[in-house]
Amino acid sequence: MPDGLFSLVLHAHLPFVRHPEHAEFLEEDWLFEAVTEVYLPLLDMLTRLRDEGRKPRLAISISPTLCEMLSDPLLRIRYTRHLDNLRALARKEVTRTARSDARQFHPAALVNDERLGEAARLWDEVYSRDLVRAFAELQTSGVIEINTCAATHGFLPLVSTEEGLRAQIKVAVDNYQRHFGRAPRGIWLPECAYAAGVETHLAECGLEYFFADSHALLYGQPRPRYGAHAPVRLANGMVAFARDAETGEQVWSAEAGYPGDPAYREFHRDLGWDAAHDYLAPHLHSDGARRSLGIKYHRVTGRDVPLSDKQPYDPPAARCRARAHAAHFVDERVKQAVRLRELFGGHTPLVVAAYDAELFGHWWHEGVEFLEHVLRGLDARREEIAAVTPGDYLAAQPPLQTQRLSPSSWGEGGYNRVWLNESNAWMYPRLHAAESRMTALADRFNSGPAADKPADEVLARALKQAARELLLAQSSDWAFQIHHGTTATYAAARFRSHLERFDSLADACERGAVNLEYLAEIEGRDNLFPELDPGVYRTGGVTPAKGGADA
Secondary structure, X not given: OOOEXXXXXXXXXXXOOOOOOOOOOHHHHHHHHHXXXXXXXXXHHHHHHHHOOOOOOEEEXXXXXXXXXXXXXXXXXXXXHHHHHHHHXXXXXXXXXXXXXXXXXXXXXXXXXXXXXXXXXXXXXXXXXXXHHHHHHHHHOOOEEEEEEOOOOEOHHHOOOXXXXXXXXXXXXXXXXXXXXOOXXXXXXXXXXXXXXXXXXXXXXXXXXXXXXXXXXHOOEOOOOOOOOOOEEOOOOOEEEEOOHHXXXXXXXXXXXXXXXXXXXXXXXXXXXXXXXXXXXXXXXOOOOXXXXXXXXXXXXXXXXXXXXXXXXXXXXXXXXXXHHHHHHHHHHHHHHHHXXXXXXXXXXEEEEEEEHHHEOOOEOOHXXXXXXXXXXXXXXXXXXXXXXXXXXXXXXXXXXEOEOOOEOOOHHHOOOOOOOOOOOOHHHHHHHHHHHXXXXXXXXXXXXXXXXXXXXXXXXXXXXXXXXXXXXXXXXXXXXXXXXXXXXXXXXXXXXXXXXXXXXXXXXXXXXXXXXXXXXXXXXXXXXXXXXXXXXXXXXXOOOOOOOOO
């Protein structure tokens, strides 16, 4: 029996950004960057470990909005174009940096060119541009356990109606079923945000467990016997796993976290801002505006070193640091397990190390390599500490303490203030009014389209699209970005546009006069969740569909 159990949990999520009305759109780069820097390398690394006969057991939550974007034909085409453009620039950079005046950047330029070439090979030849299927195959082969998340990453404690809360969860479960061919067992609560009552809807949708922040358990009643290092069962049977604070500190901390090491690549300095505009022009969007391109030549150097003074990046030195940090991380997990087991009188502790997936490879360039060495180290030391998923843990049927959790999130302060404060409070009266209105619409029209009347088919499409727009407006990403001032203008515009479309569609449904051209334009833009049944918003639950158009 090992001294402890370790569960690595990655949360992969991006807000739904798709703008077919524009030939190119800056915020679509969020997805393209993550595919190149995170999802492709992660899939490749896990596949290699599996093919070597290792057992890299971990959990990954993939949000429904991310699944929809990764599966979208338009975004796949645009990503291919994006990748081709970066490869062309990277090849130019290999030539430029071979000259004496830029020779210090040549090793990094070679690595960039190699990395982008490998991304193209994986994208086209290995995964056939279908990353959702690639993740599904890793789940089938026993490498990962895939969890879901709320439909559009809505901040659940601030959803005002039971019907709106149920919709965020039920739509997510149905979407998971479509993409992965099975029902999900677990869910990552957006922002790890818990409030009493959420578990009712989770259980009704067939989920078994969810993730919460550590203080959800630590401040719960009664006090947890094993702190945050064993899951607890709620009164309705749902199981809550708590995020471990110590592993979070080692990776996330701005002061002590691994990504701040001087050898690692500096995220904030990018060729898109450093190179001459004329040189970059063929690789920029048609508006010619500078932007980050993901080609970076400098290292962190020091926490207080200005960007202008950052030193050239040394890829071999960074790789050495990633291996060293991974070995240190595994050593610390073994020590932590021994310490906790002694503290708990022989009870085997579970350490849940939970992170945003996009940290690894995007924000922390060497992060996927770090994870590979961690998983190799855990495999080598599995007699001391065993890697498990939450599903593995529950399959062993351990006795669990029953507890009433404390409200919590993993945001600043531990509760709701990142998503509800003076910068974004204006959003919620409008959201709450729309949530109530959507239920009134679903109740009034019974959300059952009558197949024998074309007008009813149009009404069914309009109700379905109204539900999509409400779900998109509920995304926690908009309030987060507004609070932090990152792309706040875009976030506010997205929020307002979704509610404006919702109100227009709701008005049209109530009048019984839907503008088909307007409806088709919105359906073509916000085209996620084809399986969505607006009956999920009815008071009391979903009414079986009677047929009709599927937008």
